[in-house]
Amino acid sequence: MGKIILTGDRPTGKLHLGHYVGSLKRRVELQNSGEYDEIYIMIADAQALTDNADNPDKVRNNIIEVALDYLSCGLDPAKSNIFIQSQVPELTELAFYYMNLVTVSRLQRNPTVKSEIQMRNFEASIPVGFFTYPISQASDITAFKATTVPVGEDQKPMIEQTVEIVRRFNSVYGEVLVEPEVLLPQNTACLRLPGTDGKAKMSKSLGNCIYLSDSAEEVRKKVMGMFTDPNHLKVSDPGKVEGNCVFTYLDAFSKPEHFAKYLPEYASLDELKEHYRCGGLGDVKCKKLLIAVLEEELAPIRARRREFEQNIEGVYEMLRKGSQVAQAKAARTLMEVKDAMRINYFQDKELIARQAEAYRECK
Ligand code: TRP
Numbered sequence: 001m002g003k004i005i006l007t008g009d010r011p012t013g014k015l016h017l018g019h020y021v022g023s024l025k026r027r028v029e030l031q032n033s034g035e036y037d038e039i040y041i042m043i044a045d046a047q048a049l050t051d052n053a054d055n056p057d058k059v060r061n062n063i064i065e066v067a068l069d070y071l072s073c074g075l076d077p078a079k080s081n082i083f084i085q086s087q088v089p090e091l092t093e094l095a096f097y098y099m100n101l102v103t104v105s106r107l108q109r110n111p112t113v114k115s116e117i118q119m120r121n122f123e124a125s126i127p128v129g130f131f132t133y134p135i136s137q138a139s140d141i142t143a144f145k146a147t148t149v150p151v152g153e154d155q156k157p158m159i160e161q162t163v164e165i166v167r168r169f170n171s172v173y174g175e176v177l178v179e180p181e182v183l184l185p186q187n188t189a190c191l192r193l194p195g196t197d198g199k200a201k202m203s204k205s206l207g208n209c210i211y212l213s214d215s216a217e218e219v220r221k222k223v224m225g226m227f228t229d230p231n232h233l234k235v236s237d238p239g240k241v242e243g244n245c246v247f248t249y250l251d252a253f254s255k256p257e258h259f260a261k262y263l264p265e266y267a268s269l270d271e272l273k274e275h276y277r278c279g280g281l282g283d284v285k286c287k288k289l290l291i292a293v294l295e296e297e298l299a300p301i302r303a304r305r306r307e308f309e310q311n312i313e314g315v316y317e318m319l320r321k322g323s324q325v326a327q328a329k330a331a332r333t334l335m336e337v338k339d340a341m342r343i344n345y346f347q348d349k350e351l352i353a354r355q356a357e358a359y360r361e362c363k
Contacts, residue, residue, distance in 0.1 A: 003035060006146035006180075008042030008085070011062035012052065015069040016209040017294075018202035021190035021252050022152030026183070028074040030150060039080040040144050040326055041070060043319075046085045046092070047137065050130040051120060067315050069212050072305035077318045085140065087323035090330035094139035094337060095132070101168045102135055102161070110134050112157045138162040142177045143330040150183040153191045154201075173340035176333075189251035198227030198245050210294070212301055219298060223249075223291050228283045238279040246286045247273060254293050262292045 007027065009019060031039055043066050048059045063084060070082055085091060107113060113134060117126055137158045141149055142165070149159050159182040166177040185191050194200060195208025202209045210222050228246055232239035241247045250269055259266050263285075266272045272289075275281040308315060338344045345351060 002037030004146045005039040006144045008044045010044045010048040011066045013204040014065045014211045016211045018193040041082045044085045050133045071308045072301045081322045083322040083326035088327045090334045091139045095136040134161045138165045143333045145178040146180045176336050176340045196226045235282040239276045241273045
């Protein structure tokens with residue numbers, strides 16, 4: 001059996017550094033490792049609509065933004081098949097059948113759904129589509145027989161839910177579906193990159209994001225305004241590194257060679273942290289290092305984005321072709337699912353012959 005990747009993002013805004021370290025960067029590495037036989041990257045517009053039903057233009061307009069972010073980070077359509085979820089209707093059909101295999105109470109226990117319901121103040125009026133999106137996500141994953149799902153930590157419960165559906169399906173109907181494995185970021189700072197304000201998560205609604213498409217000047221301003229240690233008032237004060245965004249971001253982005261290049265008086269991030277803890281190291285110096293480190297990562301992404309932005313028609317054409325390839329694969333899986341579920345009446349010539357025979361006999 002081949003190794004297959006499926007993953008994706010909701011097109012509700014441009015992608016930010018949280019997306020990048022949480023999953024995007026890894027995807028590009030996996031893509032270039034040559035270890036995967038098929039790679040599917042999905043723009044999850046149907047899922048985005050589950051909590052944006054009254055704002056379809058937001059979803060519509062962000063498809064191109066997410067596609068541009070993908071391409072500028074180095075996802076290569078020659079190796080990774082990029083597609084739009086709603087253009088593969090087979091996914092919806094699969095979800096409808098999987099719904100029979102999941103209970104309401106199991107969905108209510110899904111920690112990601114729980115916290116999202118709270119965040120959106122849905123408590124008393126949860127759209128059914130939103131409530132069931134983990135099931136739709138199981139369709140996304142299983143339709144491609146994905147073995148590997150690289151995602152951020154918040155998506156782990158979705159993969160667990162998918163594994164349960166796969167087991168249940170295979171035990172009831174026979175071995176058709178493949179159990180996926182979640183692939184989380186290796187660096188703990190990347191598991192959940194905080195917002196620039198120190199809040200637990202980078203999120204558009206909190207206004208604490210650094211976007212992949214931000215200009216160098218925007219990045220500089222955002223880093224200069226970043227949350228550090230509120231008790232580190234004077235340079236000479238001892239500072240806290242834990243919960244200090246500048247250091248969390250350095251944990252996520254800095255490499256040993258950055259020190260020789262930008263701050264040769266420190267041999268490593270550990271030395272810098274030690275100095276900060278003891279007192280005598282100012283925030284601005286650390287922030288300037290972070291700006292340089294981020295620029296090294298973001299400048300090439302920004303430059304590639306500029307190029308793709310000049311060819312929007314080409315990007316849509318790439319998505320159209322990607323969606324066709326994805327649909328062909330999902331259709332094959334759906335056929336197998338329907339065979340296993342015994343809802344393949346017209347394909348099953350024997351069924352018709354047998355029933356016809358039975359009725360002829362009792363005449
Ligand atoms: N839920 C993911 C997000 O919020 C998007 C997504 C939809 C996804 N279907 C998926 C991710 C399947 C991985 C696999 O970004």
